[in-house]
Amino acid sequence: MKRGVIFVVLTAVLLSIATPASAAGSTAVAVGGRVVFVGDFETNDFTQWSQCQNRTFSGSCKSHHVEFYGMRVVGGTAVHQGHHAARFELRDGDRPRWSAGERTEVARYGKAMVKEGDERWYQFSLRFSRTFPAVTGRYLLVMQWHGDTDRPPPMSLSVRSNGQLVLAGNAVGAPTKVIGDIARGQWVDYVVHVKFSRTHGWAEVWRNGVKTVPLHVRANMDSATNYLKTGLYRDVHEKLTAVMWVDGLRVTAP
Numbered sequence: 507m508k509r510g511v512i513f514v515v516l517t518a519v520l521l522s523i524a525t526p527a528s529a530a531g532s533t534a535v536a537v538g539g540r541v542v543f544v545g546d547f548e549t550n551d552f553t554q555w556s557q558c559q560n561r562t563f564s565g566s567c568k569s570h571h572v573e574f575y576g577m578r579v580v581g582g583t584a585v586h587q588g589h590h591a592a593r594f595e596l597r598d599g600d601r602p603r604w605s606a607g608e609r610t611e612v613a614r615y616g617k618a619m620v621k622e623g624d625e626r627w628y629q630f631s632l633r634f635s636r637t638f639p640a641v642t643g644r645y646l647l648v649m650q651w652h653g654d655t656d657r658p659p660p661m662s663l664s665v666r667s668n669g670q671l672v673l674a675g676n677a678v679g680a681p682t683k684v685i686g687d688i689a690r691g692q693w694v695d696y697v698v699h700v701k702f703s704r705t706h707g708w709a710e711v712w713r714n715g716v717k718t719v720p721l722h723v724r725a726n727m728d729s730a731t732n733y734l735k736t737g738l739y740r741d742v743h744e745k746l747t748a749v750m751w752v753d754g755l756r757v758t759a760p
Contacts, residue, residue: 639744
């Protein structure tokens, strides 16, 4: 190999190492240099996640072998990046006996848990079905940063009745910020950058590479730790079927 070719190859390698990863499928958004959790479903199952929760099952995702329309890993044209994505579906009555609402979700403890002062970047892509219904109940959550209590999450992503995805939360001092339209039938890429704290936290959000929620101060914890959840969780008063896909989820730290 000629010296010039070697130099070009080495330069490309060094640049690839030095450049932060970007949001899946979107215009590059600088994120953390250390990957702490990947939940992109490329294992072709839910084993990257700790717990699976739906109408038919609640337990370790490693034991989730039941074929259920509400929670499946899919491939082919349903995928945004890689070879697999998760498909979550809620139908009227999909309420576990122990749950306050209808849900089909996965949770990650351990690697995806955060404590006071932690800084994280969350990269992921969402696609809502073309027939995704308007929200008529009190809530429909698609991602949660949940505390280690039974209280509602101190920070979450939820869908409003007008089809807007918002950064919300039940912590004191957690303003609701509009991220943008859910764009039914289309993949949308997100990056959520967070500093976690009960009193001095902050957050900012990019949608398809464009910052739509500027950095702002917000409380995003109400206990010692938060863990991560994604999927569908909604008010029992919703009656229409809701379908959402999740792909490319990864969490990085400084």
